[in-house]
Amino acid sequence: MAHWVTRISWTLMPAACAGWLLAAAPAPAEQAGLSRAEVYRRAAALTDLGRRMFFDTRLSASGRLSCASCHDPAFAYGPPNGRAVQLGGEDMRQSGPRAVPGLKYLRATPQFQEHYHDSDEEADESVDNGPTGGLTWDGRVDSGHAQARLPLLSPAEMANASVAAVVERARAAGYDAELRRLFGETLFDDADRAFDAITMAFESFEQDVATFEPYSSKYDAVLAGKATLTEAEAHGLALFNDPAKGNCASCHISERAKDGTPPQFTDHGLIALGVPRNPEIPANADPGYHDLGLCGPMRTDLQDRPEYCGLFKTPTLRNVALRTTFFHNGAFHDLREVVRFYVQRDTNPEKWYPRAADGSVRKFDDLPAQYHENVNMEPPFGGQPGDEPALTDSEITDLVAFLRTLTDGYGT
Template sequence: MRQRFSDSVERGERSGNAGRQSASFRSFLTKAFLLGTLTANAPAALAKDCSPASDGSNPCPVTLVRPPVAPLSAMAKLGKALFFDKALSGSGQLSCASCHVPSAHYAPDNALAFAKGGVAMDKFGVRAVPSLTYRERQPPFSVGPDNATSETAPPPPPPPGIKGVKSASNTGASAQAMVPQGGLFWDGRADTLQSQAAGPLFDAREMAATHAGVAARLRHAPYSADLFRLIGAHASDDMLIAEALFALARYQIEAPSFHPYSSRYDAWLEGKTRLTRDEAEGLRLFNDPAKGNCAACHLSAVDEEGRPPLFTDHQYEALAAPRNPLAPKGTYDLGLCAAGRADIGHNDAYCGFFRTPSLRNSATRKVFFHNGVFTTLRQVMDFYVLRDIEPERFYSRRRDGSVRPHDDLPVRYENNIDNTDAPFEKHASPALTPVEREKVIIFLHALTDP
């Protein structure tokens, strides 16, 4: 069994004017298969080879179970107004949509590694802005295969050698280990879309809003009457802000544009289109544990409820991305171990770990990895294949001219770096040739929603 999911990251029911969210996380386990898809109606598909046929068609078509489409609720409509409201920011120049641009799949539409913000618009964030798409099935943070830890006791630290080898042919194996998974942001510091929205809103380097300023805007905005109709006329400032954040979450959960599942790959899964020869070969290489092994972390198969793949296992990896020269000097971004989570604290075993992103719409992104160090998918593919074979292509050099591998992670945390999963295994030659890397990239373009 592979991974815990939740049907809805933000599921709330209102009771009077209380305005409290009642979150319900229903966990279940999923299975992923190397070259197959599974439907509730056709378990026999498990035994079939569901790789693309010679003509690019899908020999195992399925009916995908997508999120239901319905008119937006009143709370979600309010969230939409908030999402585009620049007056919520300290500068009056930034809204959520400024960095999460709808036409760019709710990611930045520029090539800035770090977004510009602050009250005077003279500061920069410290991480690349992720897309907000496909968050409706994001699980909360946990450590372990089934979130078995009690609510009062913190998750146990990982014992030495916990990391199992990840293989696209057996994605269930690594899920049995006590591994960090779930959560939002690159470092998993938030569990809900409400708390995620509060992060950039009140960050002095981003939207730079203040508690008082947001409350004042909520009381005197064009949408204020709608807000008070939903929560009552005598809400406190804290209630106003909490409900505004909840509304933002509802908008992201309910609006189909955040999770359309409308890519060519989705159409192929349903047997409605054919992959080109290069796309089909790229998918094969993507899934092959001896080649790209991409599907070990970026799951490519339909789950056992018939839902489209998210192309992430929601887990964390220490990949040792090169340092971005634009990053703040004299500092290291340690990721998960410095997320400030009370349940795990600062655990050295998690330093350098960042959340595995979905690859959906990755072909339209302008920067990649948590620090935006790469600007093309070809650079990303080259790094995965050549990181340990040609480190001089990616890392800086010391004063004596020697290469400083893993130059964005302190030496004491280097044991955390993934050196075991293909294609990071030690190879005398690259696991993927340049032509094969290009075919994987061609396949990734098939994950783009129109």
């Protein structure tokens, strides 16, 4: 696979981070004073352990679900099919309320902040970007090992009844000896400590640059001067960046940072888009149920902040063309339709939302009326019914052509 990133510090980061994980974990005195080579060897071992556990169904209560079941490497560690939500649980018949997010290009995600100030030079206190950062659709955890806890213990996913149950399944699967070598012989004297070690292994694997951050798309090759966009792709990029047309780059940043860091195609912010309610999600059969993202119900610390209701994380657009499930509720299954929704949500709302008994269109039907003012109205949104959308059909075609250049593995 071609790699277009040459910054050495990026290639060293996973091992250094894994070394930090080892140092952060409780460990016996004999692990102190390790040589640099030994630290890197242990980091590599921890990453390899996390990789094997990631694909192991034995860590689930059903014995049939692994992390890779929902985060398939063939789909950029995103969902392997077009289901709005994946099935799991002890009987593999349970489903949660949200679509599976991708796991690639997450390492640059900042910790969650309600008031995020950022610039290429230094924090600019005059610009408040609002709620930003964190992992998951609502940004409620800030680290890979904290995120790994969620599916392991979720009744709708791997369905382990407790931390101790995860630890026992890891031991039964034969990982105990390796975990003791990395974290100390007394590791399993404390189930919480052992569970932390397991989740650290997952995090170490998910920070592996070659796997999760190869920066090997055609667009990366273009930025490196090793490829050229076609006419349609170049036009699509111009539309992507144009504030009066796609305006995609306002949230999905497409340029390198001044320090040369490759574009992440996200600003890591949280935003309300007014995505239509998805009847494919079982929880939505209850008309009183609403997934409000940042203000609940999964995230509980901001439930008293109505201005946050309906906000969800802005995902990276890298590898977006490999997905067949889009947005937090999986309401769309085709990339072209996603772009069409953006530009026609307000000009042609009847295409996206149901009608009320009086024939009126029920816009933003997955969000209670008191939160409709939270929905983003910046271009390409906005306009009135009957207005011309910001993009024509041919422009949508070119924009999608550009988005396809963000798929990893170009030239392989």
